[in-house]
Amino acid sequence: MLRRVASLSFLTLGLLSRLALGDNPINPGFPYGSEKVRGVNLGGWLVLEPWITPSIFDNTGNPNIVDEWTFCQMQDRNTAMSVLTNHWNTWITESDFAAIAAAGLNHVRLPIGYWAFEVGPGEPYCTGQLPYLQQAVSWAETYGLKVIVDLHGAPGSQNGFDNSGQRLSFPGWHSNATNVARTDAIIKQIASMFAGQENVVPIIAPLNDFPYGTSQEGNTVVLLHDAFQPLSYWNGFQTPPGWQGVAMDTHIYQMFSQDEVSRSDQEHISAACAYASSLSTFDLWIIVGEWTPAPTDCATYLNGRGVGARYDGTYPGSTFVGSCDGLTGSASSFSSSYKTFLRQYWEAQVITFEKGSGWIQWTWKAENADDWTYQAGLANGWIPQNPTQLMYPNICG
Numbered sequence: 310m311l312r313r314v315a316s317l318s319f320l321t322l323g324l325l326s327r328l329a330l331g332d333n334p335i336n337p338g339f340p341y342g343s344e345k346v347r348g349v350n351l352g353g354w355l356v357l358e359p360w361i362t363p364s365i366f367d368n369t370g371n372p373n374i375v376d377e378w379t380f381c382q383m384q385d386r387n388t389a390m391s392v393l394t395n396h397w398n399t400w401i402t403e404s405d406f407a408a409i410a411a412a413g414l415n416h417v418r419l420p421i422g423y424w425a426f427e428v429g430p431g432e433p434y435c436t437g438q439l440p441y442l443q444q445a446v447s448w449a450e451t452y453g454l455k456v457i458v459d460l461h462g463a464p465g466s467q468n469g470f471d472n473s474g475q476r477l478s479f480p481g482w483h484s485n486a487t488n489v490a491r492t493d494a495i496i497k498q499i500a501s502m503f504a505g506q507e508n509v510v511p512i513i514a515p516l517n518d519f520p521y522g523t524s525q526e527g528n529t530v531v532l533l534h535d536a537f538q539p540l541s542y543w544n545g546f547q548t549p550p551g552w553q554g555v556a557m558d559t560h561i562y563q564m565f566s567q568d569e570v571s572r573s574d575q576e577h578i579s580a581a582c583a584y585a586s587s588l589s590t591f592d593l594w595i596i597v598g599e600w601t602p603a604p605t606d607c608a609t610y611l612n613g614r615g616v617g618a619r620y621d622g623t624y625p626g627s628t629f630v631g632s633c634d635g636l637t638g639s640a641s642s643f644s645s646s647y648k649t650f651l652r653q654y655w656e657a658q659v660i661t662f663e664k665g666s667g668w669i670q671w672t673w674k675a676e677n678a679d680d681w682t683y684q685a686g687l688a689n690g691w692i693p694q695n696p697t698q699l700m701y702p703n704i705c706g
């Protein structure tokens with residue numbers, strides 16, 4: 310999961326992607342633009358996030374283990390490897406792909422870190438993720454799902470968050486040409502790994518939270534992140550016919566500032582609906598690649614292991630809005646009015662994001678944050694079994 314990013318002056322670094330060869334439009338493995346993307350992220354599987362699997366971090370007994378880097382650096386390596394291997398084998402299995410397809414979804418977005426492909430000298434990461442990526446693609450094919458391979462962490466960290474593999478005060482990717490070159494090589498490796506499988510892997514997202522791509526050939530669509538700029542910033546950027554096969558990824562969350570966690574339920578819904586015009590008028594395929602029905606930052610470790618929440622005032626510099634009790638954790642603690650709100654807010658976002666090319670919710674499952682997960686939404690009724698069956702089709706007016 311990702312939220313804010315480095316400053317815009319670095320954007321030109323990797324800008325790139327794919328210059329079409331004249332009148333040779335690509336033929337992607339999914340009809341983006343005519344059919345809506347409806348999907349879910351497989352977060353916390355091949356890249357650990359403390360808030361998705363807090364037990365994996367708590368069980369270390371070491372409060373300084375806050376991300377995947379420190380997970381493999383600050384404990385016995387055999388222990389780290391065996392915990393990770395068990396996690397990779399159990400967190401997502403074939404039955405998850407079956408359930409995702411049965412829920413009427415057509416895409417999964419699968420975050421993976423650079424260290425699955427190449428680990429540099431002095432980097433403590435554990436490896437062994439690649440066979441799981443390949444297995445995931447094969448399960449997706451079995452169940453008719455498309456996979457967006459999402460490079461979620463780059464060398465040096467592109468965003469400084471634990472979800473990039475390394476929690477840092479200053480992201481170190483963009484200012485280091487070696488890191489950028491390593492990333493470029495890894496993206497080429499991903500592209501060649503799935504060359505010829507564009508029907509299952511139609512899109513590669515070269516770098517989460519950063520609009521970085523690389524030149525590509527074939528029918529693979531390149532999904533660029535909007536770098537948290539307003540969509541108007543990107544108007545006219547890499548559009549057809551000069552460019553082909555470029556899509557934009559935008560992430561829409563409403564809990565990573567004091568203003569946002571202070572919104573009322575109706576304000577959250579209105580703010581979601583307000584994205585309709587920028588999404589519907591955008592000139593590239595635009596996918597909301599991360600979003601959630603959760604309205605608060607209450608989930609344990611959401612802001613990092615050992616870091617509190619803005620909503621209840623335990624985050625540094627924040628002001629109490631309300632108690633987190635009954636707003637995250639197990640759905641068994643959720644009131645019926647909160648579940649009704651989750652349904653309305655989910656539908657408002659789905660309706661709005663389908664004004665663009667579609668949506669991919671963050672995330673499929675979590676140990677103890679049912680407000681965030683597609684799985685808990687299905688089980689507890691705030692997400693419909695078929696994502697086109699809406700109870701509040703006029704929620705946005």
Ligand SMILES: *[C@@H]1O[C@H](CO)[C@@H](O)[C@H](O)[C@H]1NC(C)=O
Pocket residue numbers: 429464465485486487488491
């Ligand atoms: C750039 O990153 C590489 C690792 O990819 C590292 O070895 C090198 O020291 C970094 N250079 C600078 C100037 O920080």
